[in-house]
Amino acid sequence: MHDDESGSAAETENAAAVDPAANSEAVGDSGADQAQPVDMPDMVGSTPGEADDRPTADISMILDIPVTLSMEIGQTRISISELLKLSRDSVIELQRMADEPMDVLVNGTLVAHGEAVVVGDRFGIRLTDVISPQERLKKFG
Numbered sequence: 642m643h644d645d646e647s648g649s650a651a652e653t654e655n656a657a658a659v660d661p662a663a664n665s666e667a668v669g670d671s672g673a674d675q676a677q678p679v680d681m682p683d684m685v686g687s688t689p690g691e692a693d694d695r696p697t698a699d700i701s702m703i704l705d706i707p708v709t710l711s712m713e714i715g716q717t718r719i720s721i722s723e724l725l726k727l728s729r730d731s732v733i734e735l736q737r738m739a740d741e742p743m744d745v746l747v748n749g750t751l752v753a754h755g756e757a758v759v760v761g762d763r764f765g766i767r768l769t770d771v772i773s774p775q776e777r778l779k780k781f782g
Contacts, residue, residue, distance in 0.1 A: 709749075712766050714737065714743050716735060716736060717733060742756055751772060751777070753771045754768070754772075755767050
């Protein structure tokens, strides 16, 4: 092949890769590979913020999905040099007051406040306040 012939063949090959119609002889004209429209049902509450008086969707399909529930006692910020100085018996002061309820998180999202309790030989959580779904959604708005 000459240089201009190989360039021409490469250009044709590239055009077929970019434009499937350019390669229709190789794929076939059956139409089976063509995108077809699909009828989709109307989505509940399709407009953001729209009030929806329709019954709520069946959530039974998601009821067995595991989530991580955790309780955060507090937090603080320290420098890396302070972090490197920590050793056994070091005490780190947290920003939360001792009488403040702790945060209860589900997959990292605040859903309630509570206090630590002992249940047998394990820790538990007594919920003192549950954040409403409407209040949780306000954080995203």
